[in-house]
Amino acid sequence: MDIFVHFKSIIVDILTDMGHADLDFSRINTEPPRDKSHGDIATNAAMVLAKPLGLKPRDLALKIAESLQTNADIEKVDVAGPGFINISVADGFYTSRFAEIVARKEQFGKPEANGKKLILEFTSANPTGPVHIGHVRGTVFGDSLANLLQWSGYDVFREYYVNDAGGQIVTLARSAFLRYRECLGDDIGQIPQGYYPGEYLKPVGQDIVDKFGDKLKSMPEAEWLPLIRDLVMSSMMKMIKQDLELLDVKFDNYFSESELHASGAIDKSLADMRARGLVYEGVLPPPKGQLPDDYEEREQTLFRATDWGDDIDRPLIKSDGSYTYFAADIAYHRDKYMRGFNEQIDVLGADHGGYVKRLKAIVRAVSNDEAELDVKICQIVKLVKNGEVQTMSKRSGNFITLKELHSEVGKDPIRFMMLYRKNEAPLDFDYDKVTEKSRDNPVFYVQYAHARVHSIMRQAKETLANFDMDEFDFTKANLALLTDSSEIGVIKSLLNWPKTANVAAEFHEPHRISFYLYELAAQFHSLWNKGKEMPQLRFIVSEDEELTHARLALVRSVAYILKAGLDILGVNTPKEMR
RNA sequence: GCCCGCGUAGCUCAGUUGGAUAGAGCAUCGGAUUUCUACUCCGAGGGUCAGGGGUUCGAAUCCUCUCGCGGGCACCA
Numbered sequence: 113m114d115i116f117v118h119f120k121s122i123i124v125d126i127l128t129d130m131g132h133a134d135l136d137f138s139r140i141n142t143e144p145p146r147d148k149s150h151g152d153i154a155t156n157a158a159m160v161l162a163k164p165l166g167l168k169p170r171d172l173a174l175k176i177a178e179s180l181q182t183n184a185d186i187e188k189v190d191v192a193g194p195g196f197i198n199i200s201v202a203d204g205f206y207t208s209r210f211a212e213i214v215a216r217k218e219q220f221g222k223p224e225a226n227g228k229k230l231i232l233e234f235t236s237a238n239p240t241g242p243v244h245i246g247h248v249r250g251t252v253f254g255d256s257l258a259n260l261l262q263w264s265g266y267d268v269f270r271e272y273y274v275n276d277a278g279g280q281i282v283t284l285a286r287s288a289f290l291r292y293r294e295c296l297g298d299d300i301g302q303i304p305q306g307y308y309p310g311e312y313l314k315p316v317g318q319d320i321v322d323k324f325g326d327k328l329k330s331m332p333e334a335e336w337l338p339l340i341r342d343l344v345m346s347s348m349m350k351m352i353k354q355d356l357e358l359l360d361v362k363f364d365n366y367f368s369e370s371e372l373h374a375s376g377a378i379d380k381s382l383a384d385m386r387a388r389g390l391v392y393e394g395v396l397p398p399p400k401g402q403l404p405d406d407y408e409e410r411e412q413t414l415f416r417a418t419d420w421g422d423d424i425d426r427p428l429i430k431s432d433g434s435y436t437y438f439a440a441d442i443a444y445h446r447d448k449y450m451r452g453f454n455e456q457i458d459v460l461g462a463d464h465g466g467y468v469k470r471l472k473a474i475v476r477a478v479s480n481d482e483a484e485l486d487v488k489i490c491q492i493v494k495l496v497k498n499g500e501v502q503t504m505s506k507r508s509g510n511f512i513t514l515k516e517l518h519s520e521v522g523k524d525p526i527r528f529m530m531l532y533r534k535n536e537a538p539l540d541f542d543y544d545k546v547t548e549k550s551r552d553n554p555v556f557y558v559q560y561a562h563a564r565v566h567s568i569m570r571q572a573k574e575t576l577a578n579f580d581m582d583e584f585d586f587t588k589a590n591l592a593l594l595t596d597s598s599e600i601g602v603i604k605s606l607l608n609w610p611k612t613a614n615v616a617a618e619f620h621e622p623h624r625i626s627f628y629l630y631e632l633a634a635q636f637h638s639l640w641n642k643g644k645e646m647p648q649l650r651f652i653v654s655e656d657e658e659l660t661h662a663r664l665a666l667v668r669s670v671a672y673i674l675k676a677g678l679d680i681l682g683v684n685t686p687k688e689m690r
Numbered sequence: 691g692c693c694c695g696c697g698u699a700g701c702u703c704a705g706u707u708g709g710a711u712a713g714a715g716c717a718u719c720g721g722a723u724u725u726c727u728a729c730u731c732c733g734a735g736g737g738u739c740a741g742g743g744g745u746u747c748g749a750a751u752c753c754u755c756u757c758g759c760g761g762g763c764a765c766c767a
Contacts, residue, residue: 143706156709193710194747238767278767399763400691423693430765437767465694466762536695551729560729571726615706627704641731650726
């Protein structure tokens with residue numbers, strides 16, 4: 113139970129008792145004050161409600177404070193500044209609340225299922241090559257956000273949109289065909305400009321040889337292309353899935369774009385939109401700035417995106433008569449809505465920032481404002497090695513792949529560091545730092561805190577008679593014995609976990625979890641260090657078993673919450689780090 | 691030109707969707723330091739929250755303008 117929610121409800125009760133049940137309580141905040149000397153909880157209740165009641169904020173605050181004073185969990189109430197009510201909570205309250213963590217363990221603060229379905233689309237890397245550094249951040253972000261939303265009670269569906277329609281797949285097939293000829297002994301020379309040059313297509317060339325022998329060589333392209341197209345696609349997807357497994361990412365579904373074309377879903381969604389008057393024939397104003405070389409003004413079939421918040425209406429049909437990518441996107445998001453997803457999230461790369469408005473417009477339009485889409489943009493990642501930024505060139509296909517990155521640093525640093533920054537802020541990924549065993553390296557620092565808990569438990573098993581972490585019932589510990597300010601400090605942080613996680617879920621911001629975990633780890637390490645100078649604060653006090661049990665309950669609880677958080681991030685929780 | 695994001699300590703960044711004297715880590719400076727297997731620890735200094743104007747009891751946060759950086763701007767996927 114979130115203690116801030118708890119105290120807010122107490123305040124609401126007081127106001128209700130005062131006869132103000134009809135007020136809008138939603139603007140009341142209960143939160144930790146910036147300045148610790150102001151107590152544990154500050155509320156703006158009086159300032160927010162003074163006006164509708166025709167009272168001065170301070171007068172109302174004093175009234176509320178008077179009632180709060182009678183609450184046994186509250187040690188002290190002050191009215192300060194323009195009308196803040198500062199509450200100091202009795203230590204006994206914390207230790208009694210803390211009992212809930214000891215009882216619920218990793219589940220502490222986890223809300224009940226809310227019965228809502230949500231679809232999260234992420235990664236969606238083009239199926240033309242391996243997963244590379246450009247996809248990693250969005251992948252980790254999306255997967256962890258999915259975990260986070262599951263934690264907070266959503267029924268989450270992870271989906272990968274496979275862009276398997278259009279020209280790039282033809283190019284891919286042609287590139288594979290070159291490798292096929294190479295396998296048959298032809299000298300193919302340099303891979304031509306515009307083709308996919310990567311080595312990863314060589315085994316595909318061999319696969320084609322194995323399946324078709326040399327008979328494709330003499331065929332015209334129109335005949336061999338459909339034959340090898342599916343083969344190339346499926347081996348690309350297989351490769352991508354293997355790459356994603358390196359990060360422990362699994363999708364519930366891979367949604368094929370070409371399927372939308374083939375099944376008539378695009379025709380259907382377009383017909384539906386026409387029927388609703390969302391489509392018209394018209395001429396767009398030419399784009400500002402540099403005009404494309406082959407620009408020609410013409411009448412097009414347009415979606416009235418501007419009616420739904422976009423800047424400009426969007427074309428649905430290309431000059432050759434086929435559907436635009438955008439038309440497929442409409443059908444796709446419509447399909448998600450038809451599947452019952454009224455909450456949708458798309459995770460995109462920084463280069464797709466310009467798509468946010470039109471995507472939101474799509475979801476609003478196809479659902480007639482019943483569904484909502486949030487688009488999260490992940491900024492680029494700069495790889496830093498030996499203090500230098502690693503440059504990559506897209507033309508040569510010289511991307512650092514996930515596989516390479518993974519083989520150098522492993523899963524945990526990748527996942528943690530990709531989430532150790534707000535998604536819309538650029539991120540430097542430092543190869544050297546993430547493998548360092550020091551406080552500078554947040555991954556190590558947090559994981560080490562978890563390992564340290566287990567180390568202490570092993571130590572306790574040796575020192576104490578009849579103690580085994582897995583069998584000991586920590587709920588029997590006398591938690592009221594935890595009275596030192598730094599112990600209470602750790603308890604307070606642990607009790608903040610539900611609020612942190614719920615806010616992170618609400619705003620779709622998993623990075624808040626990593627920052628919280630880092631702070632919790634720092635606090636725990638600091639408490640451990642205190643025991644060096646003040647032996648009476650050590651966790652294991654051999655002459656006082658009762659106190660030791662209480663402290664071990666605290667130590668154990670740190671690991672519960674670290675695990676709850678690291679599970680959301682998808683980072684391992686080692687029991688030792690030797 | 692237009693749209694989106696960003697601009698916070700010397701550096702890298704948080705900032706609980708409007709709260710009180712704006713925080714953390716690194717770096718700098720000043721002390722302490724051989725252990726519950728492990729990362730040393732404690733403290734201090736450091737700010738025009740890019741800049742101007744506005745909204746109100748109160749703004750890093752909301753509105754507006756300016757500057758700077760990044761991304762995007764018919765039909766590609």
